[in-house]
Amino acid sequence: MRVERLSQDKIRIFLTFDDLHERGIEKEDIWRDIPKVHDLFNDMMEQAYHELGFEVMGPVAVEVFAMPAQGMVVIVTRGKSQPSGDDDGDYEDDIYEMEVTLEESEDVIYYFQDMEHLIEACHRVQLNLEDGGSIYLYNDKYYFLLDEVDMENQQLYNGIIAILSEYGVASTVTKYVLAEYGKLVIRDHAIQTICHHFK
Structure with a gap:
């Protein structure tokens, strides 16, 4: 707690x-x-x-x-x-x-205080999940939204949650709030895009 x-x-x-x-x-x-x-x-x-x-x-x-x-x-x-x-x-x-x-909520949404933590998290997540996700900027924080995780594979899912929890904080902001009030940074393929541009 x-x-x-x-x-x-x-x-x-x-x-x-x-x-x-x-x-x-x-x-x-x-x-x-x-x-x-x-x-x-x-x-x-x-x-x-x-x-x-x-x-x-x-x-x-x-x-x-x-x-x-x-x-x-x-x-x-x-x-x-x-x-x-x-x-x-x-x-x-x-x-x-x-x-x-x-x-x-069935969506996985984490926020990160700075871009460096988000980049590190994406590199770690990519080992388990090659692509997916969106990124928003809202209230000076980066929000990572993942709604394409294979819910059937519980082990993969729990692994991704563990990584995101290590670098970010679980968010209570919904994807609808992010879409309405946040600034869209990366619409789709966020993991792949971040890992490609930030080695």
Whole structure:
């Protein structure tokens, strides 16, 4: 489990499928109202508090992005009506009013802080997958979109995800956002094009 702050009232939590399996949670359980999921959320909030000083009481918006092979990204946003502290103090700290939304994507999208990391990743991926992918520039980051991976070959698929995770970060930005707001750098054959031009 990895936690990072996005703003004063928003954090992002990366959960691997190993994180879920350790707690006996299946991917499908994440949007069910069961004790194991509540315990997972409490663990996430505890880690966020210890690592980032991010404290949650009252209303929160929780967005869950499920991605194949990578795991899940959970965005937690604090509501504006946090308890002031001069209440009677009879509310329980571990009670949250949660509004949960879930999105699932079959696309593989990673972003890279600089072009060098993207180039290295493409050279490594090319050993497993000769061609494919698109590249966008969005919010000063390079986004690598791969939607042609052979889903049937799980070993190949997991290998590609492992390489991309080493150099980049799994993205919750969808291909539709990239198409609408990003700048298209390479439309098709991104792996081949990058490896050809950057030895």
